[in-house]
Amino acid sequence: MAAFSLFIFCSLILFVHSSSSHFDPPNFDLIGDAHIVSPDHAVLLTHSTPSSSGILRLRDPLHFSYPSTLSTYFSFSVSGHGNGLLLLLLLATAANPSNYVGVQFDSSNVGPSHINRVGITVGSHVSVAVANVSNVNLLLNSGEKFNAWVDYEGASNVLEVRLTKWGEEKPSDPIVSHDIDFVKIWGGNPVYAGISSSNGVDSVQVVSVYSWRLSLKKVSNGNGMHSVPANPHGLSEDEHSKSCPLTVLAGVIFGTVCVALVTFVVLFMWVIFFQKGEEEFLNKIPDHPSDVRYERIDVAVDKNAQDDES
Structure with a gap:
């Protein structure tokens, strides 16, 4: 000993x-x-x-x-x-x-x-x-x-x-x-x-x-x-490469939702505040303007969804 x-x-x-x-x-x-x-x-x-x-x-x-x-x-x-x-x-x-x-x-x-x-x-x-x-x-x-x-x-x-x-x-x-x-x-x-x-x-x-x-x-x-x-300051290179596609996908989805929401708000505000001053312009729109507007929004969302899938 x-x-x-x-x-x-x-x-x-x-x-x-x-x-x-x-x-x-x-x-x-x-x-x-x-x-x-x-x-x-x-x-x-x-x-x-x-x-x-x-x-x-x-x-x-x-x-x-x-x-x-x-x-x-x-x-x-x-x-x-x-x-x-x-x-x-x-x-x-x-x-x-x-x-x-x-x-x-x-x-x-x-x-x-x-x-x-x-x-x-x-x-x-x-x-x-x-x-x-x-x-x-x-x-x-x-x-x-x-x-x-x-x-x-x-x-x-x-x-x-x-x-x-x-x-x-x-x-x-x-x-x-x-x-x-x-x-x-x-x-x-x-x-x-x-x-x-x-x-x-x-x-x-x-x-x-x-x-x-x-x-x-x-x-x-x-x-x-x-x-x-054992690196307390960040992810390893392999983990970073794995996390990038998920980050990009989340960003695309978030951006698509934001664009659709902004478009809806703009159309809604336009209908409320400018409908009277734009009667002549609105007469050129078909009988169901709301359908046209929502159809365009749907197309925009579908297009972005296709982009995401591609």
């Missing part, structure tokens, strides 16, 4: 006070001892030396709003006798570094008992939810490659973690989950996301990250099953 407390402490320091070096992918920063190795272009978070630590961090911070969904996947391996790694979501400002949420993949061979677990931490090294992955025949520091999925559902405020061996599909049931409200923790403030690892004084582990994908979406208010990009 003390080793992992030091691990989280080192990760927080690197997150808040980082002198980052950039690597080829434009969306990530390498911090501390993290570096790229060839030929598979994996990111090694640590050197095989004691007290080595490093972070692979998303360069642009995230902004959570209600209701948002976060989905992230990464593949990794931990060498023998390693301590594991941590997926960390941390407030971007240094004002309160304890405002973090972490998913720890914790493994240790120190002492009489072997630690091999996945846990969720919130502002503390003490896990609020934990699962022993030995129960599903997984050994984190075996040197094997693993798949990890971390999903947050803002509508239900649930954080779920899934873990499998490399090449296996994403399981339907999480290995561990916890009820949590990201918006309540961070509000609309920017949040950094990163994968971190740190060696203790007796550890020479090497932690490798082979791939990492992250998606943050804002759930539509109309239907929780459909999501749009």
Whole structure:
């Protein structure tokens, strides 16, 4: 437990006070001892030396709003006798570094008992939810490659973690989950996301990250099953293109009704105020002027309706 407390402490320091070096992918920063190795272009978070630590961090911070969904996947391996790694979501400002949420993949061979677990931490090294992955025949520091999925559902405020061996599909049931409200923790403030690892004084582990994908979406208010990009300032391009025909159709219908109404009012006013002065002109109109007028109005409406249909 003390080793992992030091691990989280080192990760927080690197997150808040980082002198980052950039690597080829434009969306990530390498911090501390993290570096790229060839030929598979994996990111090694640590050197095989004691007290080595490093972070692979998303360069642009995230902004959570209600209701948002976060989905992230990464593949990794931990060498023998390693301590594991941590997926960390941390407030971007240094004002309160304890405002973090972490998913720890914790493994240790120190002492009489072997630690091999996945846990969720919130502002503390003490896990609020934990699962022993030995129960599903997984050994984190075996040197094997693993798949990890971390999903947050803002509508239900649930954080779920899934873990499998490399090449296996994403399981339907999480290995561990916890009820949590990201918006309540961070509000609309920017949040950094990163994968971190740190060696203790007796550890020479090497932690490798082979791939990492992250998606943050804002759930539509109309239907929780459909999501749009987390852009509070407007619709996505696809939604905008879908809404344009409806907007045009509504405008045409509204314009047609307005034209018909104005025409009716003008004819009505003309009959009332100008009938006496225009008797000579009215004599040229057939015996049923009202029929003629209404017929013309109907034709105008039908024409516009045909235009709408076309």
